[in-house]
Amino acid sequence: MKKLLLFTTTVLLSLNLNSQHKKYFKTIYKIESSPLKDQQSSGTCWSFATTSFIETEAIRLGKPSISLSPMFYVHPTYIDKSEKFVKTKGKSWLDAxxxxxSVFRAYEKYGAIPESVYNGIIKEDWQHDHVEMDNLISTMLTSVAKSGYGRIKPNSWKQSLKGVLNAYLGKIPEKFIFEGKEYTPKSFAATYIGIQPENYLEVTSYSHIPFYKKSTLKIPANWGNNTYLNLPINDFESVIENALANGYSLAWDGDASEPNFNFDKGIATLTKKEEDLKITQKLRQQTFEDKSTTDDHNMHIVGKAEDASGKTYYIMKNSEGKNEMDGFMYMSKNALLLKTISVLVHKEAIPKTIQAKIK
Structure with a gap:
């Protein structure tokens, strides 16, 4: 494991959420990571956050810092979930x-590509903008999925889908030159990244599924029926704390629609009343069941900080462009504990006392 970079910094900002005074954040842990990327007008935060996580894991393993292409994983994911959408006659998830x-599945099957080789933006366009592409795919596949038994042409619609993806994202190269050497995506992943997807776990904390076991979490985007390790809230928090203290970052999936999640300011808190509460298992479950906590955004947890009063915040790499915190979000501890659906982390970052309870 690469030595954890521990340093303390002070970030000054004007916090106009409840007052006009200056606050500062003192960094407790900050894990070495890759530069931020901007998803722009695309619904691909899931790929940007997970790609950042993979880049950061590669650094932890002693590999050179590299900017990977998030769109490389978007391409095959659209194909996979489109196949299920057609198979289920339009009943499964197809949104962006x-x-x-999905990123780990594509990484394992296809590898990785530097963003400088494949950025998912064709020459005639200027940024990631998937609105038109998503509308075309939705219209086309809804028509295919509802065309009736015996009328679906399995090869034709797949070729049409690949044509749309290639038109908007560009065709993925089978081979490419990087720093004077030729690679395939698979050989590049083995040489430059070196992570093993089986070593990572998605961890959640809800009482309607068994604790210390892997279970399917029924959320809309889980079209692949993937399984999560479910832990009680105290152990869930311990995983996050232990990971950051030992140099492991975590990919974050959760709800970023709260009124006090200010992306321009780079601050994510709950209401004042909720910030004073103790976040319990019961409260987490309640917000999951009443759908006030949903999985509407993905970010990447790379550190821990505190404000002038000693209140804990977590440092999140975001993919929604620059803000007053240089693209990062500072999320309060209560916001993290209540609004997190799950975190992705290396299994060695889970404390051994918790590992011993896993069935």
């Missing part, structure tokens, strides 16, 4: 959003 599982 997705989960970390």
């Amino acid at each position: 959003g997705d989960l970390t599982f």
